[in-house]
Amino acid sequence: MKITFLGGGNMATALIGGMLERGFAAAGLQVVELGEAARCALAQRFGVRAVESFDDAALACDVLVLAVKPQQMKAALAPIAGRLCGQLVISIAAGLRLADLGRWLGAPGAPHARLVRCMPNTPALIGAGVTGLYADPSVDAAGRETAGRILAAVGSTVWADAEAQMDAVTAISGSGPAYVFHFIEALESAGRSLGFDEAGARRLAIDTVLGAAKLAANSADAPAVLRQKVTSKGGTTEAALASLAAAGWHDELVAAVQAAEARGRELGAELGKD
């Protein structure tokens, strides 16, 4: 299978690395990437073909993965508009709607339809990502299987029932690592304030998140039950959770995720106007 990536940045690098580890052949992968340094790095690290702009070889693919920033997408697709021959197209861009991508990719009056919208996250860099996917109804079972296999190279996958859910996926798991890093930063700050040096505070914070996530993933108990098991009556955890509840922490986090979801929809509407 020949797969071309449009954009060779963070996420494309993560996907390509994961795919090679899962047995995809480097000879089948190409990248169209503007930056010379990024092209050299991809070619040297992975042995994939990296070119500055689409040529016949880059266009002659079975699958095209769109991995440029949402704001860069329309201009990046302009050189190939109307030049695809039924390839499966997988977009990992936040916010961008399938109808707009199809319009930008197709010829006037003939939008490209074989599209899958995906949202991975940066733990994909170490094969620990989670990706939400939604396929246009025109994509057949083989196309869905191909998209699922590519994204499964960097972690787990979850199919969405409706395209609107992709903005929710973006807000929960796409942006989610940033919320967790922010939590780690806060826990580390707390450790510093209580006398630990940076290395010690960071170790305590990171290993706590790592261990708790692994326990949640491997336990039959729901996270709320696991939380209760840490919380002794009249103990230390109860004091901390009461402080978080008084600050409205839970509702604030829900509101933050809702703000991210709204921004995804707004981005799609804004960029899709053109």
Ligand SMILES: NC(=O)C1=CN([C@@H]2O[C@H](COP(=O)(O)OP(=O)(O)OC[C@H]3O[C@@H](n4cnc5c(N)ncnc54)[C@H](OP(=O)(O)O)[C@@H]3O)[C@@H](O)[C@H]2O)C=CC1
């Ligand atoms: N970062 C994240 O956590 C996640 C990001 N995403 C999505 O993935 C996509 C890529 O993000 P990310 O990898 O972080 O972004 P990057 O900026 O790291 O990668 C995009 C790359 O595409 C290059 N590029 C821009 N325009 C063109 C063009 N016309 N032709 C070829 N190459 C081009 C950029 O070059 P230059 O730098 O010179 O502009 C850059 O190297 C985005 O749409 C984002 O929404 C999805 C999930 C998570």
Ligand SMILES: O=C(O)[C@@H]1CCC=N1
């Ligand atoms: O912040 C963003 O827009 C991208 C999408 C999800 C994670 N990063």
